[in-house]
Amino acid sequence: MDMTFSHKLSAGIAGNLVAVLEEAIVFLELAPSERLTEEDVAERYGVSRSPAREALRSLENDGLVLREARKGIWVTPMSLRDFDDIYRCRIALEAIAAEQAARSTNGALKEQLWHVLDDMKRAREAGNARLFFQHDVRGSQLIYEIADNPTLRRLLKGLEKQALRYRYHLYRNDRSVVDLSFDDTARVFRAIVDGEAAQAYTLEHDLIEKIWRETRDAIRAEFGEGR
Structure with missing residues (x-):
């Protein structure tokens, strides 16, 4: 997770080039709109051009890079418009996932939510935003x-990489978002464990919508309106 774009891959990691590049994009080590070439990726990660080409094609399919004929490849820009599109979808889909998870009878998986919350709490107290993010995603x-809905999971997987x-x-960049996420996530987890489907739906819906609405100005200031 800590690998940066300037690091070379060992022979054993070469097959994970897509995952390494994804992490570099997610953690903004590869900046939005940064130009990429097969040659540069191959050289910097110590692989041949063939896996570099395949990795970039996979990232393009996931919407993490853009390719245009005679112009090249670059990391997909971030913008308010993109943020709005993604979060409008997240609000609906994540709420459905929470609702269906609450309806699940898989108590063993539900109990694991408390372990995740403990890890989030420790990362929050340590002021480690990156680690908090990783536990939150987990x-x-x-x-x-827990929701066990293959169609929903497939939709969320595609959206997640964008989000x-x-x-x-x-x-x-905003400790208040960490605090809000932790406090409301604890309530969502409690509703899921208790089997309160309607409450889980509402809490998850309201959490993501609140984060979206309260951070739009910051996203606009940082990345612009977009097309």
């Missing part, structure tokens, strides 16, 4: 697993 993924950069940026 909590989201656990909710998807992660914004989630990390907000946690890194």
